[in-house]
Each structure stands twice: as structure tokens, then as C-alpha cells.
Amino acid sequence: MTKPKVLISDKMDPNAARIFEERGCDVDVITGETPEELKARIGEYDGLAIRSSTKVTPEILEAATNLKVIGRAGIGVDNVDIPKASSHGVVVMNTPFGNSITTAEHAIAMMLTLARQIPEANRRTQAGEWPKKDFMGVEVTGKTLGLIGSGNIGSIVASRAQGLRMKVIAYDPFLTPERAMELGVEKVDLGKLLERADFITLHTPLTDETRNILSRERLEAAKPGVRIVNCARGGLIDEAALKDLLESGHIAGAALDVFAEEPATDNPLFGTKNFICTPHLGASTTEAQVNVALQVAEQMADYLVSGGVTNALNVPSLSAEEAPRLKPYISLAEKLGSLVGQLEGPDVNAITIEVSGAASELNLKPITAAVLAGMMRSWSDSINMVNAPILAKERGLDVREVRHAKEGDYHTLVRIIATTPERRREVAGSLFGDSQMRLVEIAGTRIETDLEGHMIYIVNEDNPGFIGRLGSVLGEAGVNIGNFHLGRRLPDKHKGGDAVLMLTLDQAPSKEVQDAVCALEGVKKVRALSF
Ligand SMILES: NC(=O)c1ccc[n+]([C@@H]2O[C@H](COP(=O)([O-])OP(=O)(O)OC[C@H]3O[C@@H](n4cnc5c(N)ncnc54)[C@H](O)[C@@H]3O)[C@@H](O)[C@H]2O)c1
Numbered sequence: 001m002t003k004p005k006v007l008i009s010d011k012m013d014p015n016a017a018r019i020f021e022e023r024g025c026d027v028d029v030i031t032g033e034t035p036e037e038l039k040a041r042i043g044e045y046d047g048l049a050i051r052s053s054t055k056v057t058p059e060i061l062e063a064a065t066n067l068k069v070i071g072r073a074g075i076g077v078d079n080v081d082i083p084k085a086s087s088h089g090v091v092v093m094n095t096p097f098g099n100s101i102t103t104a105e106h107a108i109a110m111m112l113t114l115a116r117q118i119p120e121a122n123r124r125t126q127a128g129e130w131p132k133k134d135f136m137g138v139e140v141t142g143k144t145l146g147l148i149g150s151g152n153i154g155s156i157v158a159s160r161a162q163g164l165r166m167k168v169i170a171y172d173p174f175l176t177p178e179r180a181m182e183l184g185v186e187k188v189d190l191g192k193l194l195e196r197a198d199f200i201t202l203h204t205p206l207t208d209e210t211r212n213i214l215s216r217e218r219l220e221a222a223k224p225g226v227r228i229v230n231c232a233r234g235g236l237i238d239e240a241a242l243k244d245l246l247e248s249g250h251i252a253g254a255a256l257d258v259f260a261e262e263p264a265t266d267n268p269l270f271g272t273k274n275f276i277c278t279p280h281l282g283a284s285t286t287e288a289q290v291n292v293a294l295q296v297a298e299q300m301a302d303y304l305v306s307g308g309v310t311n312a313l314n315v316p317s318l319s320a321e322e323a324p325r326l327k328p329y330i331s332l333a334e335k336l337g338s339l340v341g342q343l344e345g346p347d348v349n350a351i352t353i354e355v356s357g358a359a360s361e362l363n364l365k366p367i368t369a370a371v372l373a374g375m376m377r378s379w380s381d382s383i384n385m386v387n388a389p390i391l392a393k394e395r396g397l398d399v400r401e402v403r404h405a406k407e408g409d410y411h412t413l414v415r416i417i418a419t420t421p422e423r424r425r426e427v428a429g430s431l432f433g434d435s436q437m438r439l440v441e442i443a444g445t446r447i448e449t450d451l452e453g454h455m456i457y458i459v460n461e462d463n464p465g466f467i468g469r470l471g472s473v474l475g476e477a478g479v480n481i482g483n484f485h486l487g488r489r490l491p492d493k494h495k496g497g498d499a500v501l502m503l504t505l506d507q508a509p510s511k512e513v514q515d516a517v518c519a520l521e522g523v524k525k526v527r528a529l530s531f
Pocket residue numbers: 074075076077096099100103148149150151152153154171172173174175203204205206209210231232233257258280281282283284
């Protein structure tokens with residue numbers, strides 16, 4: 001098996017490359033390339049490991065014909081076009097905890113630095129001014145800190161601020177009263193936070209809801225003398241309004257680690273009174289960079305080598321323990337989906353995935369994604385488990401999942417029921433020895449066959465002599481039969497009813513051969529299949 005190939009395109013702790021190699025991947029570290037250079041190179045790679053400099057745009061994804069996974073060594077993935085990655089079937093992962101403490105510490109450092117105006121005091125002292133009378137600071141003890149966003153980083157900031165004896169209030173629509181109690185913070189609405197906070201620190205992602213959350217209007221409504229810290233994302237604060245309100249003195253200080261446009265080399269805020277900044281250093285400690293590099297490499301290698309999915313933003317997670325258990329089911333589900341897709345074509349408008357026995361205990365999301373991928377791949381290329389659920393939704397396909405804990409005749413069973421405007425198609429498969437897939441039912445008929453290579457599916461009236469005539473047609477055309485499986489339609493297996501044949505052939509049957517089979521007496525349906 002060829003090794004998966006990974007590109008590390010941003011500066012990353014060397015542990016990442018080491019882990020990739022140890023886990024069976026080939027790795028190239030090529031940083032600082034232009035988008036054009038990356039575009040020309042990306043086609044060779046199965047994995048792309050990034051921080052915030054690489055922008056994974058639709059153009060890059062278009063050129064990334066082999067790419068299976070993008071791993072962000074960090075939290076924010078606003079430099080990745082996730083919808084586009086999903087439609088290209090590429091998993092996007094991040095490392096949600098590796099740099100949280102470091103970033104929270106940076107926010108606290110920025111807050112204390114603002115309170116005592118350290119950068120300017122430092123600059124003027126070193127310039128020989130000894131400007132002692134110009135720097136009257138404020139204590140943070142007893143002050144109110146307003147958190148906007150109290151997730152991983154916000155909650156660490158809360159605990160550190162409590163250690164500094166601050167009163168912490170939080171605005172976060174997803175903060176439950178129980179969690180607020182656990183964190184020892186008071187949950188408030190944004191208006192109250194602006195009214196009461198002496199310091200405000202932002203810890204939300206940048207989304208349509210949070211963009212410009214500190215707009216001019218809200219900044220004007222904030223308590224006079226407030227100090228604001230942003231170590232989350234540029235775009236959360238109206239920078240022009242911040243500048244005006246710093247100059248007017250309504251805002252006593254602002255510390256930004258992040259900017260609406262990065263790299264920020266000539267931002268209008270530069271030089272503004274009581275404004276300090278760092279160049280997106282929130283995650284830049286040795287500890288955090290080792291954490292995120294190790295984590296991203298482990299997660300990506302896991303996915304590329306064994307199919308485990310951790311911290312993915314566009315597919316359900318699948319632990320490395322779950323992945324091997326699910327692997328045979330995924331292959332079974334893809335083949336059953338493919339069978340339905342080949343038999344019914346793109347007219348399928350509803351599909352039910354029904355699992356019973358051992359299969360009912362499994363995570364159904366990947367099984368459903370595999371059925372959809374198998375089915376739609378028979379009509380259209382470039383479909384995999386990542387983009388299949390999205391494309392199914394776009395097509396308006398009605399997808400249902402049903403679990404039956406009770407075992408039937410098989411210890412584990414996956415049944416697919418597909419509906420088209422004309423009919424309903426049911427197929428079912430099982431695993432023998434927990435790994436060998438078998439189709440066990442088709443067209444209401446018990447039959448037992450693998451779905452492999454070139455096959456032909458035939459429904460005919462069950463009359464004597466048919467098998468001989470079929471053998472002659474295939475033999476005369478030089479088509480060798482590998483395996484032959486026959487079943488009678490359930491529930492009335494009476495003589496003279498319909499029979500179903502699934503034949504494995506050594507080569508694909510030509511159109512002429514299919515027509516000749518079709519012309520045999522009693523044949524009702526013929527379909528060439530390939531798996
Ligand atoms: N400066 C840096 O180097 C650096 C480093 C790490 C993380 N970050 C950024 O920090 C941010 C927070 O990271 P995290 O790990 O705490 O994320 P998180 O997902 O754990 O927390 C985000 C919180 O924001 C809340 N939220 C979402 N929408 C909101 C809204 N409209 N109003 C108020 N709250 C809202 C969520 O409920 C959640 O609790 C992210 O944007 C991340 O990219 C920056």
C-alpha cells in the first residue's frame with residue numbers, strides 16, 4: 001500500500017512531521033509559498049496541515065484532487081472554506097483545546113498590561129524620560145470583567161480572573177445556568193454586560209452572528225472608561241469606532257491580538273492613544289505549539305491510515321476504537337448503496353437505512369453516509385462519505401435511519417429501502433465472521449452473495465431448462481461465470497414463481513450479451529452491475 005502523503009504548509013513544531021512519519025505517512029514541510037505555488041503542488045497530497053497563514057480557498061481545493069483531510073493546528077478555521085472542502089469530500093479537523101490555556105493567559109496578560117499601560121511606560125522609561133507622573137494605572141481587584149463568549153478559552157479566562165479577585169459576568173447565548181454556576185460567573189445579556197463591565201474580553205468565533213458584535217453603537221453604550229481585550233478574532237469589533245472612542249476617552253484602553261485584516265501592517269488603530277497590540281500571538285507559546293502540532297498530526301494520520309475521525313468540523317467523529325469495528329459495515333453499506341443506485345438510478349427520492357442486531361449498537365452516521373456515497377457514486381463521480389450527505393440534502397433526498405435492537409435471522413443486518421416515484425426497492429446485507437460482507441436479500445428473495453467485480457442480476461420465471469439456456473448464451477459469448485447464486489422470491493417459494501439470479505462474471509457483459517439474456521424466454525429483468 002502506498003503511504004499517504006502530507007504537506008505541512010505553515011510553520012509548525014517539528015513534532016508534527018515526526019508523528020506523521022512514525023504513523024506511516026510521507027511528509028513534506030514547505031512553508032511560505034504563494035497561493036499559486038501551493039495550487040501547483042497540492043494535487044500530490046492526501047493531507048494538508050496548516051496554521052493560520054495558509055488560506056484554503058476554493059481555487060486551492062479545486063486543484064487538490066487527492067486531498068482527503070485538512071488539519072488546523074489550532075482552533076479557528078476561518079482560513080478554510082469548509083463548505084467547499086465538504087463538497088470536495090475533504091474532512092476538516094482542528095485541535096480545539098491545545099492552545100486554550102495559552103490564549104487565555106495572553107488575554108489576562110493583555111488586560112493587566114492595559115490596566116498599567118506597561119508598553120508605553122516601558123518605551124518612555126527606556127527613552128530616558130522617567131515619566132512616573134504620567135502613568136496612573138487601575139487595579140483589577142474588585143472590578144467587573146465581562147466575557148463575551150464563555151467556551152473553552154472564555155471559561156479559563158474566568159477562572160484566572162477570579163484568582164485576581166475580579167467579578168466575572170458573561171454573555172454567551174449557549175451558556176446554561178448550570179454551567180454558569182459551575183464557572184462562578186453571572187450570565188447576563190449583552191446590554192447589561194456593556195453597562196456593567198470595567199473590562200471586556202472577547203472569546204467567540206467569528207460568525208455571521210458575532211461579526212461586529214462590538215459595533216459603534218454597542219461601544220458607545222459601554223461603561224465610560226471600559227478597557228477592551230480581543231484575543232479571539234478580528235472582525236468582532238468595529239475598528240474605526242474603537243479608534244474614535246479611544247481618542248474621545250470613552251474607552252480607556254484596548255488591547256488587540258487579532259485584526260479584521262491580517263497581517264495588520266498599517267492598521268488605522270496603530271499609534272492611537274491607549275491602544276496596544278500583538279501580532280496574533282495568542283497561541284504562541286512553546287507548550288501550545290507542541291500540543292497543537294502533536295494533536296493535529298495524530299488526528300490526521302489516524303484518519304489517513306485507519307479512518308478514525310477526531311475533532312472534525314464537517315463529518316461526525318469516529319474514534320480510533322470505533323473505526324475498525326465500523327470498517328466492514330462501511331464497506332457493506334457502500335456496496336448495498338451502490339447496488340440500489342445501479343438498479344434504480346437517480347430517481348431514488350427517499351431512502352431508509354434500517355439496522356438490526358449487532359449493527360443497531362453502532363454509530364449510524366458513518367453507515368448512512370456510506371450508503372449514500374455508494375448509491376450516488378453510481379450516478380456521479382467524486383462522491384465520498386464527506387460530501388454524500390450534503391449532496392443528498394441538496395437533492396432533497398428523504399433519508400431516515402431506523403434501529404431494531406432485536407436480532408432477526410441474522411446476528412447483524414443492514415437493510416436499505418429505497419423509493420422512486422415508480423417503486424420501492426429493498427436489499428439487505430449481513431456480515432459473516434464480523435467482517436465478510438454478504439448480500440442476503442434482494443427483491444424479496446433470499447440469496448447469499450458477495451458484491452464484487454462484474455455481476456449480472458436477472459429476474460426470470462422459474463421454469464426448467466432456464467439455467468442451461470443462460471449458460472449457453474454466456475458461453476457462446478465467451479463470458480465465464482465465476483459464481484452463481486440463485487434464489488426464489490419470498491414469501492411463496494412455489495415452483496413456477498419468479499427466481500432471482502446473481503452471477504459473478506470474469507468480464508463485464510456487453511450490451512449484446514445483456515440483450516441476448518433478456519431475449520431468453522421468461523426473463524423479466526437483466527441488469528449488469530459492477531462493484
Ligand atoms: N489569538 C489567538 O491566537 C487564538 C488562539 C486560540 C483561539 N482563538 C480564537 O478564540 C476564539 C474562542 O475559542 P474557544 O476555544 O474558546 O472556542 P469555543 O468554541 O470553546 O467557545 C466559543 C464560545 O463562543 C460562544 N458564542 C458563539 N456565538 C456567540 C455569540 N453570538 N455571542 C456570544 N457568545 C457566542 C459559544 O457559545 C462558545 O461558548 C475562537 O475564535 C478562536 O479561533 C484565538
